[in-house]
Amino acid sequence: MTGLPDSESVAIARDLEAVRRVSAVPTILRILCDTTGMGFAAVARVSDQTWTACAVEDHIGFGLQAGAQLELATTLCVESRAARAPIVIENVAESDLYRDHHTPRIYGLQSYVSVPIVLGNGDYFGNLCCIDPRPAQLDRPGLLATFTAYADLIGRQLDLEGERLRADQALVHERSQSALLEQYVAVLGHDLRNPLGAIMACAELLARRKPGIDPSDLVRRILASGERMSKLIGDVLDFTRIRFGGGLPVQPRFEHDLAAALHNVIAEMAVQHPERTVDEALQIRGIVWCDTARLQQLLSNLLGNALVHGAADQPVRVEARLTGGELVLRVANGGDPIPPDQLVQIFEPYYRPPSSRQGGGLGLGLHICAQIAAAHGGRLEAASDALQGTVFTARLPVTQPLVPPAVG
Incomplete structure (x- = not known):
């Protein structure tokens, strides 16, 4: 599923799980293979972008498993979807319509059945398919009606799964x-x-x-x-x-001296922690489109966190620079590394590590920092090991003006 939009990948994963939860599907596919004498049956999810096998019964070594994909344009399901109608081919070699069609030629098919699966709201889910490299007798009374009934049953079960999920x-x-x-x-x-x-x-x-x-x-x-x-x-x-x-509101503007604004935060924190050393390297030469107050809040939270949790005998380092169309703001401190199982949770709201002292805050600071970065179209990353200590890095694009989200 590489190269697909995130929304399509999420939808495929959701629908694969929904079909997996319909316990009748494996039995239906087995019955269709037995009834038609065809060696391969599948429930396929068919969108305007992808063809994905959701469940498979394979007796001919076709090679597809649940989750596997075919190029959409190489399938006949795309035509069934466009017409919202079944396609039935008993013998490709004798079919005026399909003997020269690219799909049978690509996959070596001689018999084929594909019936639409449509959900209760009218959305097209995909197809119930059978294929085989040999011809099959498919003009028997009631056979297509059986396929259609099973496709309708799968559609209704998927509707129930959707209701359960909601x-x-x-x-x-x-x-x-x-x-x-x-x-x-x-x-x-x-x-x-x-x-x-x-x-x-x-x-x-x-x-x-x-x-x-x-x-x-x-x-x-x-x-x-x-x-x-x-x-x-x-x-x-x-x-x-x-x-x-739906997100943290920001009010961006052109900031002509972001370095000075960030330095003020460092100076204020240094007054509150006179026993600690804070090294700064602020190399921001240029105009930055940002919400200055929010970036000061981000730095204040990160720096405060480093001063509280970092090794007292090692300096905290604050770096900021413009590079490649990004503002990169980094806060690093020495000390014991954050365990990996805690590092993956560190931006979750109200998360506080077991070592947190009483009265040390609500566990919202890092979550809010991540949201400030996201509101600027960027991201906040965390890394921690015994060699480099703990490093938080915010990467914020500054080449395009932001559109402040509506407040209220």
Whole structure:
């Protein structure tokens, strides 16, 4: 299925699984071979782009298995699909219509039956086929009606499979919504309660004005807790926009000094982590079409993650450059590598590794970073090993203006 559009590949995989779930199909194909004396029978998915075998009964070594494909133009199913009508050939050599046709010549066929499989909504699914290198007696009473009845039965079963799949998807969506509600409750009931409690405790101490208490220290704690609450709320709001708005909204514009904007983020993070070293190499010479605030958010999340989880005795490195029509933004830190089973989950919402400390965030930061990259038409990648440490790389196209998605 290489070279096919993603939508067609997904549809083929879905339909292969749907036919596999129809338990009557192998029996139907076996009965048709026994009834006609033909050696090969199949259920084929036939679209305007592809011919795919979904189920096969093969007694002549034709060589096709479920999932195999034939070039669409070489098949007679394409003609059956165009006419929405069966094709029956008893003996190719004696047929005025098909003796010189390319399909029998390519595949060495002498007898052929192909009956359309149409779904309840009128969509064309494919064909129920039989072929053989020998002639076959196919003008017997009721034979074509048998093929048609079996094709209708398969179509109805596929309709039922489609309904079951939609019901399963609805159930998954309902469970997802329930899980999302539980997560919101957890944020309100636990994650926000902690910094709010710290603010209230500090405020109470300030109100009492007990001797020996440094007001400036309490104010700093209040500000830090307030910033933490603001970030938690911002992450939840961004995730809500992603979940219900179909993606994270961006407002791109021409940025003349993106390097300075990114440097400001690094400087702010350095103030918060004076004990750490951050090396930067920002080589962005040119105008960039982007949402600067969102890219600052992306860098802030990645850099904060590196400072928290990276080795304290090794610097964090931030690189940014324009190359090949892309903005490449990279954040790297040393330390123990992320295990492969965790690395594949790292961009999932609310994912936090087992080693995460209490109060370390909601597990939305990296998910939001990936969505910021996607909203710019790019991608965010992660790599981690003992040699290079952990590296997050955002690759964002900057050669074509983005169309900001509708908000609301």
